[in-house]
Amino acid sequence: MKLSALLILALLPVFSLSAQSVVVFDGSAESTENKDEMVVSPSMLISPVLMQNRQMQYERSGFLQPARDHAGIAFASSAIVPGLGQAANQNWVRAGVFMAVEVASIWLAVEYTNRGRRGERSYERWADQNWSVVQYANWLVEYHDIHGIFNPYIDQLRDMLNGATAAFDTSIDWDIVNLTLLRNVERNTPYFVTDDLFASNFSHVLPDYGSQQYYELIAKYFQYQAGWRDYDDYHNSLGHVNGMFNERFFIDRNGAYASPLFWDGVARAQQFNDDYRTGRHFRMLLIANHVFSAFDAYFTVRLKQNRVEASPSLMPGHQLSVSYRF
8 A cells, every 4th residue: 555545544534524534545556656656645635624624613603503503493593583594504595585575574464454454444434424324224114114014123213213314424323223223123124126036034233333344244235235325316317216216125136226335335345355365465474484484494404414425536546435424
């Protein structure tokens, strides 16, 4: 065996940082007197090891070191701040992606939630000015008279209204109508629809004024269509006057007898609900970003801890086999 090979074998255990290093030379080398012989300098093998040593010392410095060495800490770091575990392990692209998604998701979740809140408040103010419980209650009384409906509570409702007209002012109209009595009337009121097919009693009773359900139902179910400000004007435009006057006391299953303000309310409610829904989607994306980032950081560290074997050929007739962890 040549002197240079012995020198390499003696020095490698000193400079190697790996858990296991093996150097193997085959016996096919020619005599040292061969003029074409290639001589391997020990520095050719030692220098990269020294460079690796400096790099590892650099990487092991700083407060992020635990996230480099421990998969659990990397998982927790990225679960709290997405991209942190990736940055600790110098996976800059993935760290940037997770952090960008985090910032964008927070901003969009807040933005769309605020849009929904603004839209909902705007709709509620608008509905207070354009839907009246007094107009709806008066329509119910006439609805019973036109169709000859027996209802044990209708006369009490008629007496309570006592000819009152809608002011489209909630502070006035809601002082006139007793909600408990109105609900009793609704429970005993059948649908009369334009197709003359059988229909059951009203499906809903009016919720408390100001509640979320109250604003939802008045722009959702056709039984409340008569409470909108433009209801009579709309039916006048349809020709429901004189001999056709009674048509305004029917309910069309497809909403043909609902006025434009009813449909405007539907559109407004749909818009702010869509904004709320979009905000919820971005909140879900925010949570998913934390989860994916945490697992990505965990598996990144675990993969780094796996044993990797490399067997590069250094030169013809001489082979170095190295097993190491990184």
